[in-house]
Structure formats: structure tokens, C-alpha cells
């Protein structure tokens with residue numbers, strides 16, 4: 001599988017997930033997809049709450065689902081997309097949450113960020129979050 005196909009397939013899966021977004025307050029739908037070394041893919045979408053600050057980002061939902069399914073590392077690729085113009089990049093909290101899962105397997109995942117339109121930002125997680133917090 002070439003890099004471009006891998007990228008477009010994972011972004012398409014993330015885009016399908018944003019169809020399940022619950023974002024009645026911001027109207028900003030986000031979908032995320034994580035691909036692991038064993039080939040498995042875990043998706044997430046944003047889930048908002050009437051108490052706005054309790055809202056969950058798509059990437060954090062995906063990490064929680066993946067860890068509940070037993071993943072502890074092996075995170076190789078991350079796709080994030082939204083239905084607004086321009087690439088959606090993970091917020092700071094999501095960068096930290098994604099980095100913890102990546103660190104468990106000592107990978108530095110390639111992140112693809114997209115939105116409506118053709119532009120895709122390709123960047124390593126370590127570039128999105130240099131010097132992230134570590135407990136030890």
C-alpha cells in the first residue's frame with residue numbers, strides 16, 4: 001500500500017466517523033481514526049455536552065476506545081478531519097493524550113489533518129507536541 005493510499009483511506013474512515021459527531025453547540029464536527037501496527041483501526045468523534053467544558057474531542061474518544069480494546073502502543077498513523085474549511089489539527093489536550101498512547105509503544109505516529117477541500121497537513125506527533133509532559 002502506498003503512502004498516499006494509506007493516508008486517503010484513513011482520512012476517509014475518519015470522515016465516516018464524523019457522521020456520528022454530537023456537536024449541537026459548536027456545529028463543528030470532528031472525526032478521528034487511529035491505525036495500529038497490527039492493522040487495526042479505531043475511530044472517534046467529538047461528543048459535546050450542555051455543560052460545554054465537559055465536551056470530548058474526537059481524538060480523545062478514539063484513544064479511550066483503543067485503550068479499552070486493549071491497545072498499549074503500536075500507534076502508527078492518526079487521521080483527523082472536520083467538515084469545515086481547512087485542516088483540523090488536534091488540540092493541546094489531545095496531543096498530550098495521543099502522546100501517552102504512542103509512548104507506550106515508542107512510536108512517533110504520522111498525523112494527517114484534513115478538512116473540507118484537498119489540503120492535508122502531514123506532520124509527526126512529536127512535532128505537534130515537542131517536550132510533552134512525562135511523569136518520569
Ligand code: THU
Pocket residue numbers: 023026028029030045046047048055056057058059089090091094
Ligand atoms: N474538537 C475535537 O474534536 N478535536 C480537537 O482536536 C479540537 C476540537 C471538537 C471539540 C468541540 O466539540 C468542537 O471541536 C469545537 O471546538
